Amino acid sequence: MAPPRKPYISIFLLSLFALFIFTHYSFSPPSLSNPTTHFLSPQNPTSSFTFTIKVLAFNRLSSLSRCLNSLSSAHYFGDTVNLHIFIDHFPNTTSFDLGQKIETSHNILDFVDGFRWDFGQKLVHYRTVNMGLQAQWLEAWWPSSDDEFVFVVEDDLEVSPLYYKFIKGLILTYYYNQSNFSPWIYGASLQRPRFVPGKHGNKINLDSGTRLFLYQLVGTWGQVLFPRPWKEFRLWYDDHKAKGIKPVLEGMVTTGWYKRMGERIWTPWFIKFIHARGYFNIYTNFLHERALSVSHRDTGVNYGKTAGPDSQLLDENAHDINILEMQSLSNLQWYDFCFKQILPGRAAKKLNEIGRILDTMGKQKPILLISLSKSSEEVIRNLICHFERLNIQNYIFIVPNSKSDLLLDLPRRGHPMIVIEEVFDGISVGKKSSSELIKEITVISYVIKECLDLGFGSWVMTSNTLPLVSNPQLDSTNSIDDFYVGKSSSFFFVRSSSSSRRVWHKRFLQKFAAFMDSFVHLDSSVKKGENFVDFVEEYAVNHDLRLKIIDEIGFTLKLERVDGNQTLPTNTKMISWSPGMNMESVHKHLEELGLWIIDDDSSCRAVICHHS
Template identity: 50%
Template sequence: MSQKRRFYPLFIILFLSLPVLFILSLYHSLSSSSSSLPITTHFQNPNPNPKFSLTIKLLTFDRLPSLSRCLRSLSTAHYDTDKVNIHIYIDHFKGLDQNDEYLDRKLNETRKILNFVDGFEWRFGEKVVHYRTGNVGLQAQWLEAWWPALDHEFVFVVEDDIEVSQLFYRYIKGLIGYYYYNASNYSPSVYGASLQRPRFVPGKHGNKINVNKDTKVFLYQLVGTWGQLLFPKSWKEFRLWYDTHKTKGMKPILNGMVTTGWYKKMGDRIWTPWFIKFIHERGYFNIYTHFLNESALSVSHRDTGVNYGKTAGPDSNLIQESSRESDLFKLEPLRNLKWYDFCFREVVPDRIVTSVNELGPVLKSVQKRNGLVVVSVDQKSTALTRNLLCHFERLDVWNYIFVGPGADFLLDLARRGHAVVNADALFGTLKEYKSSKLRKEVIVKALVVKTALEMKYDTWLLDHNMVPVKADFFVDSVKLDSTVDFYVGKRLGLLFARSSGSGTWNDLFVNEIAQSVGGGGFGFMAGKLLERKGVRLQRFDEGLGFSVKIDAGNDNGALLKNDTKVVYWSSDTGSGLVQNKLESLGLWIMDGESNCKAVICHPS
């Protein structure tokens, strides 16, 4: 990243083509501010009596040596006095249009596998063998292996070329107790845990996996297929989602992902693109372990099969019982863990401002290069806000915070890693202002801007009713005089406040905004008030090729030009009409379920 360009006000930086760093991880240190050091906890008994069952699901086909190695490692693990069942799923070979010699050979291979499995002693619980009558492939092997009847049933899924450490069960038992049954460490966003070594980033052009050597556990969206612990609620949710999409002929296409290329080549021979699409829609995460010397509790030997044309050998070093890995059985509270998306960008979930005291730290975690943008949440159509977020990702914009009512949608944005201000909750703490639904969000916005300016952050404030088209938004059309503290757009009411104007934008000014009467958006209202106070204010025209307004009468295809930087609409324009117009312009970049069509990685 270049550090040599001169500083521009925030919204200029937001849409420049320069890459920007992802959101800072201040939230983690903020949440654990009671101690300057990470808190680690031995997980031998995180819950005095977590009542759950765990079943090992072993998926195999025609690799007897691999199966033998896998079962041997599972049978030598430490289950202590716990009952652990094992279910072995043996897929059938394809027998259509084959000669007798081939069929006899495949039948003989299968009988050897069946004889071995039948004679294999499992001393820790029930052994169930499911021998299929036809070839179903790897996708069905995974998806049909489990339907959780209870929320306290867990499975650990291994394919036959996996080898596990003797310590694997004790470790996942601790994970379940600590991150599923311990209320202070539970999150509905976590769907399971992978014991394999993290080594793959599916987002094209994403960052390399790079975590601190002292980090033992982190969260990452990608599912692991080389030893995956699955939580019951999220797996059942996925199966229902899969049934709906599969039945209706939908495909797990997620642009910008390497796995989508796999699906286009291999189709339904593999299942992971389906699960990845589901995880992207829901915003869920997987627990991953990280140990030194490329070691892991579950190792894939990458034997010849569906995924490998020839044997590639073990991907990692298996952790032995005599391992000298320090603090192997220690876990940090969930609030201390790092979270990463499919591009391996850091995500900071649950930053929700509900009081004045929380405002400063959250703003600090969002701003970049002393710049900030405040965005109003669209209360009429959540899809419009989601589409704006897709464009932010497309343009590598992360310096934003949303302000809106404390609805489920706002809370879900926070869960997914977007910083938000709960206007209802924050306003409820402002006893000096009269409760008024009309003025609530106005006062909160004014207070957010005031706090940002006091923190020396240049701040742009915009309403939801616009979509940026290009990364050089504002650069060419707005000539910002460094001696002017405030700019207001003539058409869109965009507001820019320079940090040097904090003396004007003070508590008195917030009170005056609360008492002012006027129509239009926040920018127009603030601009009129600033002018009445005699503050030097400059207005700029966002027209003249800079922007395009869409409405029922416009031929938008003709209006959109090469130099168009933003498309906007009036607040009284119906959301359905807006969506149709944006679709015709190629600016509606979501699928039919209001999820971004693509994952776009911008390496740090």
């Protein structure tokens, strides 16, 4: 065993501590039913946070010796770092090698008892029965405060002497610095990123300048866990386990592992939880296959025979890397289980911010403007899963303030969004009526102009419509008309052309706004509009707007007309239903058609990867 290094205080880290002194914030515990309700950053501790290493061991003495020696050789700068060693028991079954198993366990215990740890408390937990790898992980920790962190390592892991220096800087930067804090980050992995669990996903391809990035996948070869997300996971696990719900997420390699190995492993459970919550993990990219923690992949649960180290340890002589170089959170890149880049924060609150969202749409045109005003959250989540299945990326959600959870949740998951009330407040039009409907229609009409000005056509539809193909095309593509209406499905299509831009100009928008104000103040016996299409149709009757009414037969199917287990006609491009249709009926019919693709967590049942 290498002798412990003399503790010393890093002047640089002391300056970091002084820099990140913030006021205290109150918080409530995470909720199973509504995990999006706690958004405040954690309290800044008056003293150092607590840090504990959790070593999970079984019957590999040489592996454990290598692991503990590497941990004791790291720099801790005089900090208190606790070491908890969990030694699993061999199965209590009669076998010819029982004596050898007892001897192996006793040798491990003798070694651990004699192992010197000068940096904090050493605790040894020797189990009385065989728990397995899943229980070793899940029962290793229950946080006692929001200032308690753990670093979980399996016994075939080896760490760099620099690992704690990096972890401490990362916690100070991304946990205690309010400007960089996000409740959606559950920890950090010190292993080299090398695995994409989504089938047919992208290869991990990072430029040489990327040091840190966000990735959904948990890293089991040296994982730092933040307290609140871990508590939330344990509660979620208890709930799902008690109900007999399995961590099956189609389209993931890890689901195949679970089907083959069952409850011997824990990662499919955590991955399913992360997928449902939309959380992320911090990863490093130190180039040349280097990492702060390396697995030797010794024979055990995961490997039938030793495979050897997966990476090279980053040592103290690596002068080309500054491990404390940490960008602001807003500058880091985010990746999902397919290693597709996520673009969080695309929420327009002003008209001039819509252009930046459109710049991210790539070559997919036209833009789908989806009103979320009159739909349940389940319907919206189901729609999003269909967008992911079809690889539809050219959409923008139009969201009212009343959908407060969605206002917070959609942009962080990378879904582009326009906030109705805030954009409306910045539009200079007559505002005799302040109804939510008028605000939404006004905003949509102005967004259409923004799209046309930047060369994008637009579909306007509600979330009570499901596209069944990735790019629904109208049959009248050679028509000279610019504006199309689907009356029964309440969709509106604007073709991108010079003639449509000449019609849909600023003066037209002002006239349309004045018409809406007068229309809603008509006698109550007159039918009032219920959505954007109703108002556009009514305006076109006596004004300068020519609409092409689309024959929707074969193009759109009304869900109300679906009988029993009827299959969809092959040429159907959309399916829609009335906003007043009973939610249970919607769920039932879509389930029968194979179009209800969310689970009990209202998250997608499958991960479907499309190459970027």
